[in-house]
Amino acid sequence: MTRDAALPIAVRQLTKSYGTVQVLDAVDLDVHRGEFLTLLGPSGSGKTTLLMMLAGFVRPDCGSITFGEREVIRLEPHKRDVGMVFQNYALFPHMDVAANIAFPLKLRGVDRVETAKRVEQALELVKLGGYGARRIDQLSGGQRQRIALARAIVFEPRILLMDEPLSALDKQLREHMQIELRQLHERLGMTTVYVTHDQREALTMSDRIAVIDQGRIRQIDTPKTIYERPNNRFVAEFIGESTFVKVDVTSSGCTFNGIPLSLAAQPPQTGPHHLMIRPERLAILQRDPADDVNVLPAIVTAAIYQGDSVLVHASLSDGTMVSVRASASSQAPLVGDHLNLGLNAADTYLLPPEEGVQ
């Protein structure tokens, strides 16, 4: 399978409502050839509905879906030729592992010898060579996940869909499988649409992330941009921990509660803005800082030991609560301590002002 064989997906004006509930609101989405795109959103955001429409299991009210040049919006699921990994794997319990993986090949009239060869190849690919004769109920969760993946790719679909495939696995296995899935994608190069509500998973695996909320795509971009330069408050709050500090932007600069701040870039508009602060970008200053570091005085309200670090909650001069991570090895701050928090000018990011949001 080469990257050229992968198909791009174009979604236009895709709309679905159940009664008065708008599940998808005229969604436009482009998935590039061979791209790993993640649909990320809270439960009920419409991300799974969108994936089910790509697979053909949910009929939209209107809109268009094309795979490459082909319009598929009215095409039945069994004619779409896309691989899919289900959340609960949906491995057929009355067939052994080999029969499960051979199922799509059997339906495509692949002969016995070729089928056996490709089943074994698929098993090797997911590192379960020789597991063909096992029964499904003899497999662990992680093994089922791999078999489901093998079954979804054995017929070399040009598009692969995955619906929270790792959500049933424990944390360690999940993180391991994230890397493995990503490597497999690099090898096979099929256009992949991945649904998850786990932001870390999305950041780890994706070429691009589409953040969905209430049936609309709120932002679609690379993990780095989504994390560092969110378009709006929803994305900023959904991905990573963040606090927002009210700042005033004038033509001459930016101030926070009377303290002048140096910014990475002067925003185009003046007026009140929200400065996004991530805990890991704040530092507890021990001595006088460099010129391009903004100093924010704060009082410690709580210090929580978390093993690898100490999470410090502190109150800024205007009463805004921020969190900052302190190294667990250094002298931990105590409640009531006065601190100077440092924020590099390069790490400042002002959210674009949103209508109706203060």
Next chain:
Amino acid sequence: MSHVAGPNAYNLRRDALIERLALFSLTGPALLLVATVMLVPVGWLFWLSFLNDAGGLSPEHYLRMLSQPSYERAFRATFEISFTTTAICILLGYPLAYVLSQLPRRAANICMIAVMLPFWTSLLVRTYAWLVLLQRQGIINTWGIKLGLWDAPLALVHNLNGTLIGMVHIMLPFLVLPVYASMRAIDPDYLKAAANLGASPTRAFWLVFLPLSLPGLLAGALIVFILCLGFYVTPAVLGGGKITMVANRIATDIELFFNWGAASSLGVVLFILTVMILYVASRLVRLERLLGGGDA
């Protein structure tokens, strides 16, 4: 079981035993009832079947069963009718259960009540109702002739037709219930997965849905078949004396000839045959499990 000798080990073990005994004692009343009204009479009948008219021990009732062709006919009729009834129940019940299983749960529950409705009236009433409907001057024949569908009254009752119609009607819910339950238990994602992998709805049915619903179908068919083997009222009323199943033969032996020994031996043979069928069927179902069907 190794006996641990830590602190309180003895008392903890005793508590566990008492708990288990207390739980078991709940079965006491039922056990007692079964023992008195079932095991004792059955055992007595079993004993009777080996006694001849003079009261001596002899296998004459069993030998008569082998020598008299009328007995063989009764057994043959019993198995043929039971088999046919089961087959018709499967043909009617499986598609019905399928439709029910695809309905939204609320609608399915309402339809299920309709399926169960016959259980709320007495079997005897239902059987006589069929007699009214099916006889020569009955509603079906009257309307059929009036509408010009057929000219002379059809022989719908007092024969095999009537017996089968009545038995299928009574047995259908026993098939639909387990089949419906096993179909409901099939995760819809299996069918989605089948479609996603390229199976048309027809092939998804044959390759995925049918195999997964098979344990329920087998259980339902078995219940129907075994209940049919012992049927008495329906063949007696709707068969018009022409249909003699084993149960009818037993009744005749007792009522007409007052021959308890002959009746008992018939009961014993039917009982043994039923147990053998159950055994074979349970092996079949276990085989099904082994292949991965059933509870998944």
